[in-house]
Amino acid sequence: MNTLAVELNKTLEETVIFRLLSDFGKRFYFPKGIVSQSAEASKYATRFNATIGMATLGGKPMHLNSLKELIPDLPPEQIFSYAPTPGNPQLRELWLDDMIRKNPSLAGQNTSLPLVVSGLTHGISVLADLFAGPGDCVLVPDMFWGNYRLIFEERNMASISTFPFYNPQAGLNIEGLKDALNRIAGGKVILMLNFPNNPTGYSPTEWEARALVQLLKEQARKGLNILCVSDDAYFGLFYEKETHKESLFASLASLHENILAVKVDGATKEELVWGFRVGFLTFASPNIKTVEYDALDRKVMGAVRASISNSNNLTQNLLLRAMQSPDHREEKKAALAILKERYLKVKEITERLSSGSKLEPLPFNSGYFMTFRFGGSSTEKLRKKLLMEQGIGTISIQDRYLRVAYSSVDLHHLEELFEIIFKTAEELSS
Numbered sequence: 001m002n003t004l005a006v007e008l009n010k011t012l013e014e015t016v017i018f019r020l021l022s023d024f025g026k027r028f029y030f031p032k033g034i035v036s037q038s039a040e041a042s043k044y045a046t047r048f049n050a051t052i053g054m055a056t057l058g059g060k061p062m063h064l065n066s067l068k069e070l071i072p073d074l075p076p077e078q079i080f081s082y083a084p085t086p087g088n089p090q091l092r093e094l095w096l097d098d099m100i101r102k103n104p105s106l107a108g109q110n111t112s113l114p115l116v117v118s119g120l121t122h123g124i125s126v127l128a129d130l131f132a133g134p135g136d137c138v139l140v141p142d143m144f145w146g147n148y149r150l151i152f153e154e155r156n157m158a159s160i161s162t163f164p165f166y167n168p169q170a171g172l173n174i175e176g177l178k179d180a181l182n183r184i185a186g187g188k189v190i191l192m193l194n195f196p197n198n199p200t201g202y203s204p205t206e207w208e209a210r211a212l213v214q215l216l217k218e219q220a221r222k223g224l225n226i227l228c229v230s231d232d233a234y235f236g237l238f239y240e241k242e243t244h245k246e247s248l249f250a251s252l253a254s255l256h257e258n259i260l261a262v263k264v265d266g267a268t269k270e271e272l273v274w275g276f277r278v279g280f281l282t283f284a285s286p287n288i289k290t291v292e293y294d295a296l297d298r299k300v301m302g303a304v305r306a307s308i309s310n311s312n313n314l315t316q317n318l319l320l321r322a323m324q325s326p327d328h329r330e331e332k333k334a335a336l337a338i339l340k341e342r343y344l345k346v347k348e349i350t351e352r353l354s355s356g357s358k359l360e361p362l363p364f365n366s367g368y369f370m371t372f373r374f375g376g377s378s379t380e381k382l383r384k385k386l387l388m389e390q391g392i393g394t395i396s397i398q399d400r401y402l403r404v405a406y407s408s409v410d411l412h413h414l415e416e417l418f419e420i421i422f423k424t425a426e427e428l429s430s
């Protein structure tokens with residue numbers, strides 16, 4: 001093992017971080033290579049900096065004017081240069097401040113500084129590298145974003161285990177999670193918590209969130225080491241009063257020393273910039289010291305360096321500028337209001353049309369989606385029929401569920417969309 005990895009592991013030895021690391025995670029470190037030497041040179045090389053693989057002219061990155069003209073408000077170094085491996089330092093600070101503003105109970109808690117990754121998918125993939133390997137269990141509710149399987153199982157050879165998402169009374173299935181956690185062998189689990197959920201569009205109520213946190217505390221007390229990942233891709237899109245409106249990360253951050261909480265979030269959906277590829281990883285666990293967070297950051301930076309080297313500099317700078325704009329919060333509020341209006345409409349339509357139908361809307365209260373359980377034949381047949389005969393695209397899941405992304409259909413088309421979906425399901429069932 002590289003001596004830098006040995007040093008990092010020694011720093012982490014007594015922490016939950018070390019107990020959770022995969023073999024890959026234990027091997028990883030951030031090399032004292034080009035990036036690290038060049039970062040040092042940018043501080044001390046007052047004469048000439050001949051370190052990095054970039055072409056410069058008069059101290060600025062060389063560039064083509066045909067590109068520069070497209071982005072007149074940013075200086076060339078914010079457009080064309082590489083970003084630091086852990087991300088733009090100002091953006092990292094601002095993202096943390098904003099996270100605390102949106103999750104007030106995080107204030108004063110001991111978290112790491114968000115580290116930039118290239119979108120949430122990349123963040124999850126880096127987590128999988130560092131913490132999940134053969135023999136590790138990744139626990140998810142049975143309604144989950146399909147990419148988890150590709151990342152954790154196919155890429156990192158961990159095993160996904162599921163429990164039913166809803167309890168029979170239609171709320172979140174805390175008892176099911178408890179049973180699944182009680183079955184974990186080996187003292188380690190990776191728990192993926194994604195709220196608002198893809199595909200169901202469900203987020204826990206205040207009561208459910210409290211019960212979930214209490215359950216995790218009990219499990220940690222019994223000696224289970226838990227990596228609790230809050231996949232907050234759709235954070236903030238909450239439409240109902242009783243919904244828990246903070247990230248579970250805030251409640252898990254200081255919960256127990258056997259719990260390492262991670263918040264995977266990003267600009268993708270929160271800032272309406274799907275193609276920008278700016279995401280963040282933030283860690284928290286009680287009693288973790290700054291040197292220990294630094295050691296973990298260096299492992300994350302190693303995984304970033306080995307996969308994409310660094311994230312997009314231009315989009316980080318655009319995001320930073322936008323977040324500093326005085327109009328930013330009002331613009332986001334307006335976007336949320338549009339989505340909430342659609343949600344309320346979909347709620348009303350589906351309640352009205354579902355009585356006596358084979359399409360049963362599963363509980364939803366947040367995010368982009370709603371999902372039907374189909375009591376007729378196959379949702380793959382329904383999807384195909386909707387697509388080929390009606391020109392309507394939906395997603396079939398496990399041949400039993402149909403996901404509708406109302407986030408991508410304008411308000412005035414929703415009535416027509418759902419009427420056709422119900423009518424087509426009826427035709428297929430009769």
Ligand SMILES: Cc1ncc(COP(=O)(O)O)c(C=O)c1O
Nearest residue numbers: 119120121145194198231233268
């Ligand atoms: C639950 C969930 N997590 C993560 C992502 C991926 O986000 P990104 O586009 O930033 O990689 C998505 C996107 O569809 C998602 O639904």
